[in-house]
Amino acid sequence: MTATPTRTDPAITRLSTLDRFLPVWIGLAMALGLLLGRSVSGLGDALAALEVDGVSLPIAIGLLVMMYPVLAKVRYDRLDTVTGDRRMLAASLVLNWILGPALMFALAWLLLPDLPEYRTGLIIVGLARCIAMVIIWNDLACGDREAAAVLVALNSIFQVFAFAALGWFYLQVLPGWLGLEQASLDVSTWQIAKSVLIFLGIPLVAGYLTRRLGERRWGRTAYEERLLPRIGPWALYGLLFTIVVLFALQGEQITTRPLDVARIAVPLLAYFAIMWSGGYVLGRALGMTYERTTTLAFTAAGNNFELAIAVAIATFGVTSGQALAGVVGPLIEVPALVALVHVSLLLRKRFTHV
Secondary structure (H helix, E strand, O other), X not given: OOOOOOOOOOOHHHOOHHHHOHHHHHHHHHHHHHHHHHHXXXXXXXXXXXXXXXXXXXXXXXXXXXXXXXHHHOOHHHHHHHHOOHHHHHHHHHHHHHHXXXXXXXXXXXXXXXXXXXXXXXXXXXXXXXXXXXXXXXXXXXXXHHHHHHHHHHHHHHHHHHHHHHHHXXXXXXXXXXOOOOOOOOOOHHHHHHHHXXXXXXXXXXXXXXXXXXXXXXXXXXXXXXXXXXXXXXXXXXHHHHHHHHHHHHHHHHHHOHHHHHHHHHHHHHHXXXXXXXXXXXXXXXXXXXXXXXXXXXXXXXXXXXXHHHHHHHHHOOOOHHHHHHHHHHHHHHHHHHHHHHHHHHHHHHOOOO
């Protein structure tokens, strides 16, 4: 990935070839994953068997490779400027833990009233706030890396303590109040904490140590101009690898149930668009810079698909409709947020500081 564009250069033209054609690479990765899952006998089962304590090793490797380079770019000595911005922290908590779950609940019931399994799966997706891929989308859109690191860490802490409680509220309590069908969610605090520790903790520690040791040895300028350009592209390589694995694992379900996938996709598309737009409008209304507004928008729109899929499978089974809804989550999220990256770069020129 490239360095942050200068104020005088058009943002999109400053993207590297790898970044500029990212939608093409992602489309190819999806197609390759689906093709492998459908054509290579037993591949999906073999990939599914590669797990430790319920964590898929191929997906874990892809996500860790994806997040490490971006977290190595964060200037950790500047985090205090983010933690002091109480408006942004409060806005992120409201978007992620009040508006996000409520919006997904409303969309699921409004658009899937006759499909209870898919509806429950989407509500679970809405509860799992993003702690991984949002780092990539934010970086591609030239958002504030330090702000992204802080907001992701904040969401991770809330996720450990709030996920199960909100699942109980949105699947049992609120439907009961409204006279709607109820569902249950069996998820342990350890399962959520494990997801946070693996998919955020490991790359965060690795990125922090790389930054500290690299600057101590070569200095900040040499570290950012020589080392970061070498490791930067691995973030996108990890993203593409993760997409191939995901779609290879679930290729059969996706290709054999296209109408169901389409039904699930409609509320997901509405959710991503509304959450991103809401974050953008709120950030602008609060007078934030482009970088922090973009970070607020993407951290509000993204979801922790790995946690959502793991919870759905553990609670309802690997062939359940809830699990399929979780799988369709990244199927829709990836191209939708890639498109929003390009929208962000176009909007960047409208901010007064550019």
